[in-house]
Amino acid sequence: MTGLMILIGLVMALLLLFWAVGRGRADFGANRAEEESPVRLPPKALLGRCLSIEDVEFAAQLASPRILRLLLRERRRLALKWLRQTRREAGRLLRQHVRAARHAADLRPAAEVRLWFHAGLFLMVYEVLMTAVRLYGPFRTRAFVRSVFAMAGVLTNLGDRIAGAITAGRGHAVREAEGT
Amino acid sequence: MGLFSGALWWAGNGLIALVMYRGRKAALVGKYPYFYSYVASVAGSQLIQIYLSVGHYDQAFQKLAWWILEFVTAVVGFGVTWEIYRHVLCPFGGVRRMARAVLASLFGAVVGRTAIELAGRKLRDVFPTSIVLEQNLRAVQALLLVAILGLIVHYGLPIGHNLWALLTGYSFYVGANIVSLTVTSRWHRDMWAIWAVLPQIEYCITLIVWCVGMRAYFPNPMPDRALECDYEHVSAQTARAFARLRTHLIHSWRI
Numbered sequence: 001m002t003g004l005m006i007l008i009g010l011v012m013a014l015l016l017l018f019w020a021v022g023r024g025r026a027d028f029g030a031n032r033a034e035e036e037s038p039v040r041l042p043p044k045a046l047l048g049r050c051l052s053i054e055d056v057e058f059a060a061q062l063a064s065p066r067i068l069r070l071l072l073r074e075r076r077r078l079a080l081k082w083l084r085q086t087r088r089e090a091g092r093l094l095r096q097h098v099r100a101a102r103h104a105a106d107l108r109p110a111a112e113v114r115l116w117f118h119a120g121l122f123l124m125v126y127e128v129l130m131t132a133v134r135l136y137g138p139f140r141t142r143a144f145v146r147s148v149f150a151m152a153g154v155l156t157n158l159g160d161r162i163a164g165a166i167t168a169g170r171g172h173a174v175r176e177a178e179g180t
Numbered sequence: 181m182g183l184f185s186g187a188l189w190w191a192g193n194g195l196i197a198l199v200m201y202r203g204r205k206a207a208l209v210g211k212y213p214y215f216y217s218y219v220a221s222v223a224g225s226q227l228i229q230i231y232l233s234v235g236h237y238d239q240a241f242q243k244l245a246w247w248i249l250e251f252v253t254a255v256v257g258f259g260v261t262w263e264i265y266r267h268v269l270c271p272f273g274g275v276r277r278m279a280r281a282v283l284a285s286l287f288g289a290v291v292g293r294t295a296i297e298l299a300g301r302k303l304r305d306v307f308p309t310s311i312v313l314e315q316n317l318r319a320v321q322a323l324l325l326v327a328i329l330g331l332i333v334h335y336g337l338p339i340g341h342n343l344w345a346l347l348t349g350y351s352f353y354v355g356a357n358i359v360s361l362t363v364t365s366r367w368h369r370d371m372w373a374i375w376a377v378l379p380q381i382e383y384c385i386t387l388i389v390w391c392v393g394m395r396a397y398f399p400n401p402m403p404d405r406a407l408e409c410d411y412e413h414v415s416a417q418t419a420r421a422f423a424r425l426r427t428h429l430i431h432s433w434r435i
Binding site: 044051082086089093096098099100101104105106108111112114115118121125129141142146149 | 428
C-alpha cells in the first residue's frame with residue numbers, strides 16, 4: 001500500500017514536471033496574445049437556440065426516426081461544444097489571474113485558496129452538466145436543471161415559512177410570558 | 181552483478197568529482213552553497229566508507245557507520261530543497277508567502293498524522309529503525325519537492341537551467357530512493373542482491389543530470405518589475421468573474 005502510494009506520488013510528480021515544461025514553452029509561444037485577450041463567454045442565446053423545442057417538434061412531425069436521431073445527436077454535440085468553450089474561457093481566466101498574481105508582492109494565500117474554491121465549484125458544475133448531457137442529452141439536462149431550480153425554490157419557500165413560524169411562535173411565547 | 185556494481189561505484193565517484201570540479205571551475209559553489217555542501221557531504225561519506233572498507237573494521241561497525249552516513253547525507257539533503265526554494269522564490273515575494281502557507285500546512289499535516297499514529301504506543305516503540313527514519317526523511321523531502329513543483333507549475337515561475345538540473349536530479353533521486361528504501365525495508369533478506377544495485381543506478385543518473393545542468397552558470401530569469409499589480413483588485417475581479425461564469429453556466433440551461 002505504501003509502495004503503491006509512493007509510486008502514485010512519483011507518477012504525479014513526473015506528470016507535473018512534464019506539464020511544467022510544456023506550460024513554460026506555451027507561455028512564450030504564439031498563443032500569448034490570444035491568452036491575454038479578454039474572456040469571451042459563449043452567448044446564452046446560442047444555447048437557447050440549440051435547445052429550441054420547435055426544431056424537435058418539427059423533426060418529430062416528419063415522422064422520420066433517422067432525422068430525429070440526427071437532430072438530437074447534433075444538438076448534443078453543439079451543447080457539449082458550448083460547455084467546453086465555457087470551460088476553456090474559465091481556464092483562460094484562471095491563467096490570466098495566475099500570470100498577474102505571480103508578480104504581486106501582496107499576494108494573500110487565503111484569497112488564493114478562495115479562488116481555487118471558486119474554480120473548483122465551477123469545474124464541479126461543469127462536470128455535472130457534461131456528464132448529464134453525455135448520458136441523457138441536452139433536452140433532458142435542461143429539464144433536470146429546471147426541476148432542480150424548481151425544487152430549490154420550493155425548499156426555500158418552505159424554509160422561509162418554517163423560520164417565520166418559529167419566529168412568530170417565539171414572539172407569541174414571549175408575549176404570553178410577559179402577560180403572566 | 182559484482183563487476184557491474186563495481187563499475188557503477190567507480191562511475192559514481194568519477195561523476196561526483198566531475199560535479200565538484202565543474203562547480204569550482206564555473207564558480208557555482210558560491211552561488212549554490214547548500215547544494216555543494218550536500219555534494220561534498222556525499223563525497224565525504226564515500227571517502228569514509230572507502231577508509232572503513234580498507235581498514236579491516238568488522239561488518240557490524242561498517243554497517244552502523246553506513247547508516248549514520250546515510251542519515252547525515254539525508255539531513256544535509258534538505259539543503260538542496262532549501263536551495264531550490266531560495267532561488268526559485270527569491271524574486272516572487274507573494275508566491276513566497278504562498279509557499280510558506282503551503283509548507284506550514286504540509287508540516288502540520290505530517291506532525292498531526294505522526295501524533296495520531298504514535299498515540300497510545302509505548303515509548304520504546306516510538307523510535308523507528310534507521311531505515312524507516314531515512315525513509316521518512318526522504319518522504320518529507322519528496323513532499324517539499326512536490327510542493328515547490330506544484331507552485332512552479334501553478335504560477336508558471338520561470339527557472340534557469342541550473343535550477344532545472346537541481347530540481348529534476350534531486351526529485352528523481354529522492355523519489356527513486358523512497359521506492360528502493362520501501363522495497364528494501366519490506367523484503368530486505370531475499371531481494372537485497374537485486375536492490376543493492378538500484379540505488380547506485382539512481383545515484384549515477386542523478387549525477388549525470390547534475391553534471392550536464394551544472395556545467396556552467398545559467399542565471400534564473402528575472403521577472404519584469406513593470407508587471408507588478410494590485411493583487412487585492414485582481415483577486416476580487418477574478419473571484420467576481422468566476423461567480424459570473426458559474427451563474428452564466430447554470431442559468432443558460434434554465435432558459
